[in-house]
Amino acid sequence: MILMNNFQAEPAELIQQEIAAVEKVIKSGWYILGNEVRNFESAWASRCGISYAVGVGNGMDAIEIGLRALNIGPGDEVITTPMTAFATVLAIIRAGATPVLADIDPITALLDPASVERCLSSHTRAMLLVHLYGQVRNMDTWIALCKHADIHLLEDCAQSHLASWKGKVAGSFGDWGAYSFYPTKNLGTMGDGGAIITNSEELANQARVLRNYGQSQRYHHSELGLNSRLDEMHAAILTARLGWFDFFTARRKEIAKAYFDGIKNPLVHLMAEPVDSESHVYHLFVILCDERDRLNNYLREHGVDNLIHYPIPVHHQVPCKSIRRDLKGLIHAEAHAARCLSIPCHPQMSDGEANKVIEVINEFK
Numbered sequence: 001m002i003l004m005n006n007f008q009a010e011p012a013e014l015i016q017q018e019i020a021a022v023e024k025v026i027k028s029g030w031y032i033l034g035n036e037v038r039n040f041e042s043a044w045a046s047r048c049g050i051s052y053a054v055g056v057g058n059g060m061d062a063i064e065i066g067l068r069a070l071n072i073g074p075g076d077e078v079i080t081t082p083m084t085a086f087a088t089v090l091a092i093i094r095a096g097a098t099p100v101l102a103d104i105d106p107i108t109a110l111l112d113p114a115s116v117e118r119c120l121s122s123h124t125r126a127m128l129l130v131h132l133y134g135q136v137r138n139m140d141t142w143i144a145l146c147k148h149a150d151i152h153l154l155e156d157c158a159q160s161h162l163a164s165w166k167g168k169v170a171g172s173f174g175d176w177g178a179y180s181f182y183p184t185k186n187l188g189t190m191g192d193g194g195a196i197i198t199n200s201e202e203l204a205n206q207a208r209v210l211r212n213y214g215q216s217q218r219y220h221h222s223e224l225g226l227n228s229r230l231d232e233m234h235a236a237i238l239t240a241r242l243g244w245f246d247f248f249t250a251r252r253k254e255i256a257k258a259y260f261d262g263i264k265n266p267l268v269h270l271m272a273e274p275v276d277s278e279s280h281v282y283h284l285f286v287i288l289c290d291e292r293d294r295l296n297n298y299l300r301e302h303g304v305d306n307l308i309h310y311p312i313p314v315h316h317q318v319p320c321k322s323i324r325r326d327l328k329g330l331i332h333a334e335a336h337a338a339r340c341l342s343i344p345c346h347p348q349m350s351d352g353e354a355n356k357v358i359e360v361i362n363e364f365k
């Protein structure tokens with residue numbers, strides 16, 4: 001089976017570096033909020049071209065902490081997309097704020113500005129963009145829209161590590177960006193991890209307080225915070241993996257290019273190509289098919305693993321059925337959920353495996 005991810009096929013040299021990183025932490029005798037977290041935070045901030053990164057427990061907490069750091073909570077609305085990981089919307093709800101769902105652009109599956117505008121109200125405090133599948137697009141439009149509406153621009157970058165638009169990296173356009181380092185992400189650890197990136201010293205300080213029980217100094221709790229700290233072990237692993245990041249991202253792009261060049265089947269549609277090579281990092285390579293479920297079974301039968309991101313849009317999830325949404329409906333999100341399918345696109349895939357995926361898809365009748 002050609003897998004969606006294959007960690008066992010990672011280079012032996014990387015595995016040795018990870019073992020050395022873990023050994024260093026064990027021998028240091030310091031496991032929470034120490035040098036490894038500080039080093040990784042500064043390395044990640046520097047790669048993002050931003051002033052501060054604050055390591056937290058996971059990508060979902062990064063969003064919750066980011067919202068709380070901006071005092072966005074009860075009574076405040078945050079506009080986002082129904083075509084995302086449930087965690088995006090759950091984090092808004094956990095911060096005490098109210099999510100409002102706008103529809104997507106059918107070509108990119110990213111938020112549609114016209115729909116976002118229809119969702120604005122006097123309670124809107126922010127728009128949380130999700131750079132879905134690894135794509136960063138139209139940031140000029142989003143910056144202008146948020147400025148005009150006088151709301152915060154926030155970025156969920158869990159799928160878009162270092163994707164960039166006109167030279168600026170995902171997460172650096174608005175007040176903050178929230179990253180996840182879940183194992184399958186473009187930069188992932190061997191467990192959970194996340195970070196908030198920001199140019200605001202005040203927001204970074206507030207995020208540091210919130211991740212650590214709301215503790216401003218030892219045993220002084222100025223807030224009711226979370227326990228959500230990136231730990232030393234994961235920070236050390238992430239530092240080791242960061243050394244391979246560019247190489248792995250380049251490989252994802254090569255596979256995507258092979259798919260764009262090679263997949264030719266009238267029953268299968270490709271999504272929009274990125275505007276340039278930096279604006280998509282291919283966390284996922286998504287294809288569209290009217291007979292998606294038949295294609296899903298066919299691929300598995302022919303040795304090609306696949307997943308659906310996402311089969312159920314957020315507004316159809318049981319706890320979210322009454323969430324306010326675009327009055328015109330979320331038609332494109334629903335159509336996308338019925339047709340989308342993610343095919344293997346990870347750095348350890350060989351050319352032979354990519355060609356096999358193309359061949360199998362092209363033979364689908």
Ligand SMILES: Cc1ncc(COP(=O)(O)O)c(C=O)c1O
Binds near residue numbers: 085156192
């Ligand atoms: C778009 C998006 N947002 C948020 C998250 C949550 O990240 P984590 O699993 O690290 O909490 C994910 C992870 O799946 C994601 O894909």
